[in-house]
Amino acid sequence: MAKKVRSVHECSECGYSSPKWLGRCPECGSWGSMEERTVGESGGAARAAVSGAAPAGLTPTSPAVPIGKIVASQATSISTGIGELDRVLGNGIVPGSVVLMAGEPGVGKSTLLLEVASRWASMKEGDGTRTALYVTAEESAGQVRLRAERTAAVKDTLYLAAESNLDVVFGHVNQVKPSLLIVDSVQTMHAAGVEGVAGGVAQSRAVTAALTTLAKTSGIPILLVGHVTKDGNVAGPRVLEHLVDVVLNFEGDRHSSLRMLRGIKNRFGATDEVGCFEQQSDGIKEVPDPSGLFLSHRGSTPDGTAVTVAMDGVRPLLAEVQSLLVDAPSKNPRRVVTGLDANRVPMVLAVLSARAGRQTQGKDAYVATVGGMKVGEPATDLAVALATASALAKKPLPDKTVVLGEVGLAGEIRRVPNVDRRLAEAERLGYEKAVIPGGSGIKQTSLRVIEASTLAEALAAVSL
Known part of the structure; x- marks a missing residue:
């Protein structure tokens, strides 16, 4: 009996399906995301379950084995040659994994991955x-070669191909047989036989799925470059982030040289x-000691400044807060x-006026961090208050x-x-005194705490 074929409309954002086309998905509210696809109706396990019969199922190609007999060495990380990238990935890249690196245009994604390819090609295996x-x-081979010369990334075992056809890319993989594949970018690749333009929902999903299958079957780790929208999310359907193993976000201010690589999703480590x-x-050069970068310009302590220790993930970073009134x-x-x-800085200034008698009314307040660092945690409140009090008194902190x-x-x-952990980082960089909240329960430190x-007690501790 021939298998019946029917069509359904599925949302590319959340996977909601409907027998007819809808302009807006009723599940997630996305507009224009319903795509038609055909499915076959067969007498399989689902139909048998509905009818009340015991489902027969299909014979698996490989039987299930006890978890203790599975070889875990295949998931061992391999160093990329860049310590900061290995830190975010979880001690390196896992063979057969797919890593998606997203970021704004011009932030340096292509430059960083070209450096990764160069370091990888320089290491012995x-x-x-x-x-x-x-x-x-996205670029011609000549453009990438010029960048490679500028960054000293030209290596004999680093191969370059300017190609947007996915089938041709697979042909290059069969010829070169690389141990690392980098695709820049997934939104500009085109898969033959799939409807839609490059970068569209169907194309992006098909390209990512094909590359993921290649990685899992061959064991080649693949690094993908992804575009982002104006909201900072990865462009294309949300399914891209579900298909890959690791999602990284490469961010930075155009007016600052600092770049931060953060993990959004990681199946092999922490985020x-x-x-x-x-x-x-x-x-792009890695900065193993970012605290030294933020404070490298400091000489004698001026008034209106205070140094605090912020946590970015699990990493303590010293940051300088400046205040001018x-x-x-x-x-x-x-x-x-x-x-x-x-929102917190005006609140801290109000508390400083109401609870500590340091009047900030009638003055314009300019409060900022230096070095391009962005801090959003409340632990910097005291630094804002003391820096402002220092600016009012025109007297620097010790x-x-x-x-x-x-x-x-x-x-x-x-x-x-x-x-x-914060005090240990401050001690490592040569600081001698720390003002912290009462009852913090410090275990051991050589700092004068x-x-x-x-x-009011904090102001008295720094003689303000």
């Missing part, structure tokens, strides 16, 4: 050298690690905030002093997590 294949669908890089004229020319003083939470703590509306200093329960 067994009796030979690793081979990397870099496929670009709270952060990699730091710096954009230079000869490429000037007489407001109008009746409505300005509050300009850069690199900090724009040298080699770090401050951290959350400021409450009643003027109390609340405890923050990971105090021991002053615990303050209120904002």
Whole structure:
């Protein structure tokens, strides 16, 4: 009996299906996301279950085995040659895994992955050298070669192909037999036999699915470059992030050389690690000590500044907070905030006026971090308060002093997590004194620690 064929309309965003086309998905509210596809009706397990009969099922090609007999060495990470990238991936890249790296245009995704391919091609593997294949669908081979010369990434075992046809890319893989494949980018690749233009929902999903199958069957790790929308999300259907094993976000300010690599999804490790890089004229260089980068310009401590220790994931980073107050020319003083939470800074200034007697009314306040660093956690509240008090008094804080703590509306200093790790980072960089919330329970440190329960006590601890 011939198998019956029917068509359904499926949402590319959430997977909701409907027997007829809908302009808007009733499940997730997306417009124009319903796509028609055909499905076959057969007398399989589902129909048998509906009729009440015992489903027969199909004979599996490989039987299920006890979990203790599965070889785990296939999931062992391999170093990429870049320590900051290995940190975010979870000690390296796993053979057969697919990594999607997303980021805004011009942030340096292609430059970073070209450096990854160069480092990979320079490392030995067994009796030979690793081979990397870099496929670009956005630039010509000459453009990539010029960038490789500028960043010293030209290697004999680094192969380059300018191709947008997925079938031809598979042909290159069969010829070169690389141990690492980089595709730049997945939204510009085109799969033959699939309707739609490159970058569309159907094409992006088909290209990613085919590359994922290639990685799983061959064991070749694949790095994909992905575009982002104006909201910062990966462009294309949400299914792309479900198909791949790791999703990374490469971010940075156009006006700053600092670049941060964050993990959004990672099947082989944690997603709270952060990699730091710096954009230079000869490429992107990793920054193993970002705290030193943020504080490298510091000499004598000026007034209106305070140093705190922020946590970016599980990584402690020293950050400098600066505050400047000037007489407001109008009746409505300005509050300009850069690199900090724009809602918390005015609150801290209000608490400083109401609970500690440091009047900020009638003055324009400019509060910012330096070095392009962005901090959003409440642990920087005390640094904002002391930097502002220092600016009002025109008196600097004591040298080699770090401050951290959350400021409450009643003027109390609340405890923050990971105090021991923060103080260890400050001690490593040569700081000698720390003002922290009372009752933090410090285990062991050589710093001179002053615990303050209120904002007034913290001000007295730094003689303000």
